[in-house]
Amino acid sequence: MAPKTMFEKMWDSHIVHEEEGQPTVLYVDLHLVHEVTSPQAFDGLRMNNRKVRRPELTVATADHNTPTWELTKPIIDPIAKAQLDALDKNCDEFGVTLYDRFSPLQGIVHVIGPEQGYTQPGKIIVCGDSHTSTHGAFGAFAMGIGTSEVEHVLATQTIRQFKPKTMEIRIDGTLGKGVTAKDVILAIIGKIGIGGATGHAIEYTGEVMRNMSMEGRMTVCNMSIEGGARAGMVAPDDTTFEYMRGRAQVPQGDEFDAAVEQWRNLATDEGATYDTVVTIDGSSLEPHLTWGTNPGMEGPISGKVPNPASYEDAGDRESIGRALEYMGLEPDTLMTDIKLDRVFIGSCTNSRIDDLRAAANIAKGKKVSDSVYAMVVPGSAAIKKQAEEEGLDKIFTEAGFDWRIAGCSMCLGMNPDILSPGERCASTSNRNFEGRQGKGGRTHLVSPEMAAAAAIAGHFVDVRDW
Amino acid sequence: MEPFIKHNGAVLPLNRVNVDTDQIIPKQFLKRIERTGFGQFLFNDWRFLEDGSPNPDFILNKPGYENASILVGGRNFGCGSSREHAPWALLDYGFKCVIAPSFADIFFNNCFQNGVLPVVLPEETVNQILEKAEANPGYQLHIDLDGQRVWDEDEEIVSGFEIESFRRYLLLNGLDDIGLTLERDDEIATFEANRSTHGGVLTGD
Ligand code: SF4
Numbered sequence: 001m002a003p004k005t006m007f008e009k010m011w012d013s014h015i016v017h018e019e020e021g022q023p024t025v026l027y028v029d030l031h032l033v034h035e036v037t038s039p040q041a042f043d044g045l046r047m048n049n050r051k052v053r054r055p056e057l058t059v060a061t062a063d064h065n066t067p068t069w070e071l072t073k074p075i076i077d078p079i080a081k082a083q084l085d086a087l088d089k090n091c092d093e094f095g096v097t098l099y100d101r102f103s104p105l106q107g108i109v110h111v112i113g114p115e116q117g118y119t120q121p122g123k124i125i126v127c128g129d130s131h132t133s134t135h136g137a138f139g140a141f142a143m144g145i146g147t148s149e150v151e152h153v154l155a156t157q158t159i160r161q162f163k164p165k166t167m168e169i170r171i172d173g174t175l176g177k178g179v180t181a182k183d184v185i186l187a188i189i190g191k192i193g194i195g196g197a198t199g200h201a202i203e204y205t206g207e208v209m210r211n212m213s214m215e216g217r218m219t220v221c222n223m224s225i226e227g228g229a230r231a232g233m234v235a236p237d238d239t240t241f242e243y244m245r246g247r248a249q250v251p252q253g254d255e256f257d258a259a260v261e262q263w264r265n266l267a268t269d270e271g272a273t274y275d276t277v278v279t280i281d282g283s284s285l286e287p288h289l290t291w292g293t294n295p296g297m298e299g300p301i302s303g304k305v306p307n308p309a310s311y312e313d314a315g316d317r318e319s320i321g322r323a324l325e326y327m328g329l330e331p332d333t334l335m336t337d338i339k340l341d342r343v344f345i346g347s348c349t350n351s352r353i354d355d356l357r358a359a360a361n362i363a364k365g366k367k368v369s370d371s372v373y374a375m376v377v378p379g380s381a382a383i384k385k386q387a388e389e390e391g392l393d394k395i396f397t398e399a400g401f402d403w404r405i406a407g408c409s410m411c412l413g414m415n416p417d418i419l420s421p422g423e424r425c426a427s428t429s430n431r432n433f434e435g436r437q438g439k440g441g442r443t444h445l446v447s448p449e450m451a452a453a454a455a456i457a458g459h460f461v462d463v464r465d466w
Numbered sequence: 467m468e469p470f471i472k473h474n475g476a477v478l479p480l481n482r483v484n485v486d487t488d489q490i491i492p493k494q495f496l497k498r499i500e501r502t503g504f505g506q507f508l509f510n511d512w513r514f515l516e517d518g519s520p521n522p523d524f525i526l527n528k529p530g531y532e533n534a535s536i537l538v539g540g541r542n543f544g545c546g547s548s549r550e551h552a553p554w555a556l557l558d559y560g561f562k563c564v565i566a567p568s569f570a571d572i573f574f575n576n577c578f579q580n581g582v583l584p585v586v587l588p589e590e591t592v593n594q595i596l597e598k599a600e601a602n603p604g605y606q607l608h609i610d611l612d613g614q615r616v617w618d619e620d621e622e623i624v625s626g627f628e629i630e631s632f633r634r635y636l637l638l639n640g641l642d643d644i645g646l647t648l649e650r651d652d653e654i655a656t657f658e659a660n661r662s663t664h665g666g667v668l669t670g671d
Contacts, residue, residue: 016657017650022632025647027657037549039499050644053654065497079497086499130548130572144572146550147501148579148642156647158654162630194484195542198571228545230571294484294545315540319483412493421516433488433546435511 003269005166006235007201010141010266014124016158023160029123031153032109033060033096035087037128041151042090053157055095059118062087062101063108064408094154107380107406110134110348114218115380117247121236121263126153131348131430133224136233137217138240139266141201143231164230165275167200171208173283178464180358181216182350182428182447184208184280185223186288186298192278194296197229200276203268204234208282214243215354222349223430226295235267287463289335290432290445292323297432298445299335301462307331326434327442328422336460338444340424343374343455344437345401345448347411347429351379355428355448356387360395362452362466368400369458375402375417377409401455413438426454467581469640473562473609475535478526479599483540487552487573490544496551504551505558530603538565538595543584544573553580563609565616567592578633581640583611585627595623611638 004012017025038060045052052058065080084101091098099106105116110131113119121139126132128150135142145159153159169188189196202224209217217234224232234240241260244250251259290298291305297320299306308320308331324331329338345351345359356378368374376396378384384406387393393403410417411429419425419441428451432443446454449463495507512524520527526534537556543566544552553576556564562582567589569577577584587595598618599605608617611634617624636643647654 017653021630023630025650025653027654027661036496040501040550043499043501044644048644050648077497083497083499128548128550130546144548146548146572146576146579148550148576152644152647155644156650156654157658158647158650160643160647194545195568195570198542198568228542228570294486315483431488431546433486435492436488439492439494439511 003272005268005272005274006139006203006233006266007141007166008272010122010124011163013122023162025158026124026161028126028153028157028159029057030113030118030125031058031157032113032118032125032127032129032132033058033150034064034109034127034129035062035083036064037147038090038150039083039086040147041128041154042086042094044151045094045154050155052094052096052154055097057157058096058154059099059113060087060091060096061099061106061109061112063106064412104381107382108348108351108408110218110222111351111379111383114138114214115247115382117244117249120244120250121240122266124159126159130225131222133229133232134218134222134348136221136224136231137214138244139233139236139263141231141233144225164199164201167197167202167229167276167278168274169202169204169278169280170206171204171280171282172206173208173281174211175208175282175285176464178287178449178462178466179285180287180447180449181212181219182445183285183288184282185220186290186295186445187285188278188280189223189227189296190288190298191280192227194226194294195228197224197227200229202227202229202232203274204232206282209234210237212239213354214239215352218352219349223295226430236263287447287450289426289450289460290443291327291329291335292320293326293432293434295430295432295445297323301335301450301460303335305329305331305333305335305338328424336462338424339459340372340426340454342419342423342425343368343372343451344377344410344425344427344429345375345451346377346379346404346409347427348379348408349430350428350448351377351383353383353386356383356392357390359448359452360392362449362463363399363401363456364395366399366456368455371458372455373402374400374455375404375410377404378406380406399456410437412436419443426451426460467640467642470562470581470583470611470637472611473535473583475562475606476531476533477536477538477595477599477605477607478531478534478561479596480525480537480539481596481600484542484545485539486546487544487549488546490552491549491555496549501554502558504555505560508555508559528603533560535560536563536565536607536609537561538592538599540592541567541589543569545570548572548576550576550579553577553582557582565592565595578637579642581637583609583637585609585616587616587625587627591623591625598623
């Protein structure tokens with residue numbers, strides 16, 4: 001048999017129906033659902049008198065709208081409440097398991113999937129959310145879909161897809177001290193551009209990925225979509241299996257070991273080729289941050305805010321100029337001279353226990369700058385609990401950070417955690433689009449370490465010197 | 467879903483690259499549980515000033531563009547969030563077609579699901595259209611999905627475009643693909659039966 005990439009193996013093993021010129025019908029192993037992109041899909045089912053084909057392969061969570069300070073208080077925003085109520089009702093009516101905001105296992109959909117062991121190698125995983133690419137860290141083919149497709153999956157347990165191309169992004173070498181998975185993915189997006197991987201499924205390979213923790217791999221895969229990719233993935237290995245072992249939804253005991261033997265076959269075969277290959281030297285990377293209004297507008301901490309005048313392409317000059325105006329930044333400002341009003345540590349990109357430990361390690365024994373309001377929002381209730389058992393919450397609160405209940409929170413500001421116009425925020429989330437964290441708000445994407453250090457200093461600092 | 471066969475309408479030139487779905491419909495408006503009513507919030511943060519009045523500098527508010535039904539934008543249109551609220555908002559406002567040199571995957575797909583036709587044209591042609599529409603509010607284009615052709619009155623712009631035949635077929639007939647897939651129920655059931663013999667572990671073989 002011809003050698004195959006991991007992506008091709010997963011594609012081929014899920015084909016239900018294939019026909020020239022048509023999108024392939026692929027079987028879906030896991031469908032994750034949340035309150036914002038699902039109400040219209042359940043409504044569609046009702047209107048057409050259709051059922052959820054496999055409710056047991058469907059898992060729902062309330063995360064986007066969930067308040068992150070006091071769960072027992074009624075939700076003030078009536079429309080947010082309508083959406084949360086609709087999810088309750090829909091899950092009940094269609095027999096779907098729901099981790100609602102009161103569940104001890106509640107959390108961001110892309111955090112609890114792996115945490116509970118729903119996310120497994122070889123699965124096709126979809127969710128009405130673009131950051132579904134996160135689950136690819138386990139060697140799954142995981143992608144975000146729209147609401148009509150959510151309805152399609154609910155009704156048929158399949159999805160229609162035109163086959164994406166494959167892209168290998170190989171990160172060689174070893175990351176230096178203070179350089180994290182977040183810096184790797186920001187550097188990648190800076191290099192390929194925010195449309196650079198459109199139409200592709202990315203496989204991340206190389207020494208840096210092999211040595212990276214599962215949390216780090218999830219951070220990298222999470223932001224694949226910011227490069228335009230349909231999905232991002234990493235071949236499962238011992239790091240993956242050790243992370244998974246014993247989690248609630250994975251096979252247990254001997255069955256797990258037998259599964260591991262199967263999962264090992266998923267890795268890309270020797271001699272298989274990709275449509276595109278990109279290489280990055282991990283050893284030369286520094287901490288990165290964004291300065292503009294999309295994740296590709298980024299650079300190393302030792303650098304400066306770019307000067308539009310130095311760009312040849314008129315389109316670049318225009319879009320960089322507009323971004324700097326929105327961000328309230330002068331060209332050629334040193335990155336370390338950018339002062340902050342807010343710091344947000346959280347989101348499905350960087351809210352896992354490793355992220356919180358790394359940030360706490362920076363914050364320990366220090367004080368948040370007087371000019372900064374900083375908050376930490378764990379990705380799930382379970383992470384919150386674990387962090388509290390480890391005493392991380394104490395470190396944060398003693399340093400002056402607010403310690404919150406799990407949820408998406410200020411990543412997109414659908415609940416009341418939002419930036420005011422003109423406020424500048426160092427955020428560990430994944431999008432710095434205009435108004436993403438509140439109308440007129442200015443977002444800089446960074447790693448948890450960089451965010452914690454910035455909170456204390458009141459401006460960006462190079463964590464390598466911390 | 468309304469079939470899309472031919473369309474003739476005024477162009478809104480949105481001369482920006484990387485227009486993301488957070489701009490098309492900002493998140494504070496995602497809380498509705500219906501598919502309709504999003505048009506009033508289309509491009510909200512660009513379209514309205516702090517005090518809620520229309521921003522006179524935004525192209526949609528300039529005289530002559532009110533009735534535009536064809537949006538023409540820069541490359542990588544619709545990047546970012548998967549929210550289908552973006553095509554819902556476009557459609558609800560009255561846009562039937564979006565033309566750009568390239569689109570983000572999920573947005574592109576979401577358009578088809580709602581009867582909005584996304585058309586990829588060469589960057590040069592898009593730039594020409596943008597120029598003409600900026601100079602001449604009310605400038606119109608004709609789009610023929612069956613013939614896969616776009617042209618303007620004086621035929622200075624005439625261009626064919628590519629589209630997957632399956633997607634074209636669904637749009638021309640106003641079909642949703644759930645019904646089509648459900649016709650494959652036997653195949654899905656067979657797949658499920660074979661799959662269960664793997665003990666649930668997915669090997670990729
Ligand atoms: S944390 Fe942010 S990016 Fe992640 S699922 Fe929530 S809103 Fe989306």
